Amino acid sequence: MKMIRNLAILTAALVAATALAQAAPKKPPQPTTMRDLVAASKPGDWRPLDPERTVYLDLSAGRVVIELAPAFAPRHVANILKLSRAHWYDGLAIVRLQDNFVAQLGDPLNSKPEVGDKRLPPEFTRSAADLPFYRLKDQDTYAPEVGYSNGMPVARSAADGEAWPVHCYGMVGVGRDNDPATAIGAELYVVIGHSPRQLDRNVAIVGRVVWGLELLSSLPRGTGDLGFYEPEQRVPIQSVRVAADVPAAERLPLEVMRTDLPIFQKLVELRRNRKDAWYKVPAGRIDVCNVPVPVRERPAERKKG
Amino acid sequence: MKMIRNLAILTAALVAATALAQAAPKKPPQPTTMRDLVAASKPGDWRPLDPERTVYLDLSAGRVVIELAPAFAPRHVANILKLSRAHWYDGLAIVRLQDNFVAQLGDPLNSKPEVGDKRLPPEFTRSAADLPFYRLKDQDTYAPEVGYSNGMPVARSAADGEAWPVHCYGMVGVGRDNDPATAIGAELYVVIGHSPRQLDRNVAIVGRVVWGLELLSSLPRGTGDLGFYEPEQRVPIQSVRVAADVPAAERLPLEVMRTDLPIFQKLVELRRNRKDAWYKVPAGRIDVCNVPVPVRERPAERKKG
Numbered sequence: 001m002k003m004i005r006n007l008a009i010l011t012a013a014l015v016a017a018t019a020l021a022q023a024a025p026k027k028p029p030q031p032t033t034m035r036d037l038v039a040a041s042k043p044g045d046w047r048p049l050d051p052e053r054t055v056y057l058d059l060s061a062g063r064v065v066i067e068l069a070p071a072f073a074p075r076h077v078a079n080i081l082k083l084s085r086a087h088w089y090d091g092l093a094i095v096r097l098q099d100n101f102v103a104q105l106g107d108p109l110n111s112k113p114e115v116g117d118k119r120l121p122p123e124f125t126r127s128a129a130d131l132p133f134y135r136l137k138d139q140d141t142y143a144p145e146v147g148y149s150n151g152m153p154v155a156r157s158a159a160d161g162e163a164w165p166v167h168c169y170g171m172v173g174v175g176r177d178n179d180p181a182t183a184i185g186a187e188l189y190v191v192i193g194h195s196p197r198q199l200d201r202n203v204a205i206v207g208r209v210v211w212g213l214e215l216l217s218s219l220p221r222g223t224g225d226l227g228f229y230e231p232e233q234r235v236p237i238q239s240v241r242v243a244a245d246v247p248a249a250e251r252l253p254l255e256v257m258r259t260d261l262p263i264f265q266k267l268v269e270l271r272r273n274r275k276d277a278w279y280k281v282p283a284g285r286i287d288v289c290n291v292p293v294p295v296r297e298r299p300a301e302r303k304k305g
Numbered sequence: 306m307k308m309i310r311n312l313a314i315l316t317a318a319l320v321a322a323t324a325l326a327q328a329a330p331k332k333p334p335q336p337t338t339m340r341d342l343v344a345a346s347k348p349g350d351w352r353p354l355d356p357e358r359t360v361y362l363d364l365s366a367g368r369v370v371i372e373l374a375p376a377f378a379p380r381h382v383a384n385i386l387k388l389s390r391a392h393w394y395d396g397l398a399i400v401r402l403q404d405n406f407v408a409q410l411g412d413p414l415n416s417k418p419e420v421g422d423k424r425l426p427p428e429f430t431r432s433a434a435d436l437p438f439y440r441l442k443d444q445d446t447y448a449p450e451v452g453y454s455n456g457m458p459v460a461r462s463a464a465d466g467e468a469w470p471v472h473c474y475g476m477v478g479v480g481r482d483n484d485p486a487t488a489i490g491a492e493l494y495v496v497i498g499h500s501p502r503q504l505d506r507n508v509a510i511v512g513r514v515v516w517g518l519e520l521l522s523s524l525p526r527g528t529g530d531l532g533f534y535e536p537e538q539r540v541p542i543q544s545v546r547v548a549a550d551v552p553a554a555e556r557l558p559l560e561v562m563r564t565d566l567p568i569f570q571k572l573v574e575l576r577r578n579r580k581d582a583w584y585k586v587p588a589g590r591i592d593v594c595n596v597p598v599p600v601r602e603r604p605a606e607r608k609k610g
Contacts, residue, residue: 097523099518099519099522099523100474100475100518100522122585124585124586138446139444139446140446141443141444141445141446141590141591141592142588142590142592168499169405169498169499170405178582178583180585193474193498193499194473194474194498194499194500194592194594194595195499195592195595196595197588197592197595198576198579198584198587198588198591198595200586200588201585201586202583202584202585202586213404213405214404214525214526217404217405217522217526218402218404218523218524218525218526219523220519220523221519221522221523271503274503277483278483278507279503279507280427280429280485280506280507281429281505281506281507282503283447283502283503283505285446285447286446286503287446287447287499287500287502289499290499290500290501290502290503
């Protein structure tokens with residue numbers, strides 16, 4: 001697992017190969033790793049986060065950035081934006097951390113927000129019609145088709161014409177009681193373990209964590225039943241803010257690789273068949289939750305820093 | 306995600322159903338959740354850990370218990386036992402924690418053990434002949450067949466007659482350089498994220514963590530490249546001991562549900578189709594890494610405590 005050294009060796013080998021090839025007509029070497037691919041990407045391969053659908057979850061340890069996905073759960077997303085703007089989450093807590101499953105935030109006292117929706121119809125699936133979809137070619141255990149739509153891992157069924165986000169690492173869903181209408185966004189969970197795909201189509205997924213996920217995944221595991229925290233273990237939420245409401249200078253200037261362009265197809269192919277010297281048997285296939293969607297600080301902003 | 310309350314409701318409903326049924330001939334209700342199934346299990350549904358193939362990784366935060374699997378990597382397992390008995394790991398450290406990937410232990414100075422094997426042939430796969438195998442019925446993205454063998458998640462290929470453990474949460478593998486023979490067990494990694502199945506057949510898997518995994522998965526993420534710790538972040542290893550070498554009174558009295566008996570088939574079926582009131586759309590299928598293998602303290606020992 002000394003891949004860090006392998007990368008250095010590989011880079012040296014590529015430099016050597018490029019040097020040897022200089023007598024021939026120039027053709028840039030094809031990237032063989034995700035790192036090379038990102039380095040060779042063009043500005044248009046990335047899109048900035050839309051501040052109107054980005055929320056900052058601020059903990060004392062730092063900032064978690066969630067990109068909301070109104071394409072899948074528009075009413076739930078709208079209510080989360082409303083609750084954020086009413087400062088409803090401020091002073092609540094991370095109340096649960098179950099190992100290999102979820103981090104969950106909400107009101108430890110289980111009070112209900114005075115603002116926003118009191119009940120909402122389920123938004124567990126949506127019509128597949130008109131949904132941009134880059135389909136992965138490998139079979140999936142849980143769904144007829146899987147792929148990516150605007151940065152979100154998505155499943156699709158031609159038989160019933162529906163699509164739904166899948167529960168990969170970092171996905172954000174809406175907690176609920178047995179009655180689906182109780183899911184309004186007052187409690188949210190984030191996947192921090194192996195994809196709990198059994199939750200697919202049973203909850204509204206409202207987005208994914210694109211930055212700072214390790215601030216949640218590294219929290220102590222709750223010692224209560226199902227990983228709920230005892231009162232003294234709870235992690236206070238300083239605030240949840242819509243990025244658009246934060247002064248521009250205080251926003252995190254993040255951009256996400258577009259999943260509808262050839263660069264993402266190249267990335268998927270590189271991850272299906274790892275080409276660095278460490279791998280002896282490339283998998284030749286990939287699980288939808290093993291495809292990373294690169295996120296980075298915008299290079300222009302980094303230069304300023 | 307208030308499943309804790311659902312369970313209480315469900316239990317109440319079962320009690321009510323049982324009460325209503327008392328006029329009819331007595332037939333115990335079929336368990337509808339894993340918790341019920343475990344509660345209804347018989348002593349013979351479980352096997353104790355074999356102390357000769359169990360190692361204790363002791364950190365200041367507590368004990369991590371690894372069950373070794375010599376059926377898959379006999380020479381690597383033998384060398385790890387030898388290194389443990391030579392106290393080679395004592396004073397080394399967790400040197401890497403990459404979010405959604407692995408925790409890794411080894412010598413920060415990268416010295417080589419003076420005892421044991423200096424090089425080992427790869428043990429990435431083994432013959433599928435004579436390997437006990439409970440096959441899951443659902444398709445897998447990466448392998449022709451997946452299932453369980455003596456507690457280990459395993460893939461199998463009839464075409465080439467081979468079997469190999471799969472990289473689920475908690476699996477323990479042997480780190481190596483690009484040269485496979487450099488994998489001797491001096492550095493080990495534990496999966497703490499979504500199953501990195503691309504590693505299958507590229508490393509020797511030597512066992513799985515059956516207790517205390519949260520002591521690793523909740524560690525701070527490394528800030529170095531690929532999640533390697535900076536020197537001051539490293540987590541010291543107090544000791545690694547073979548359970549058989551620890552006085553019996555100081556061993557953890559753990560037992561594991563057998564995966565070759567009908568109870569495990571029932572468990573798989575309950576997890577393929579969740580029957581509690583929370584789930585609206587049972588998945589009807591399951592990923593090999595989403596099947597839990599229950600581990601618990603032996604009830605007799607718990608009564609003593």
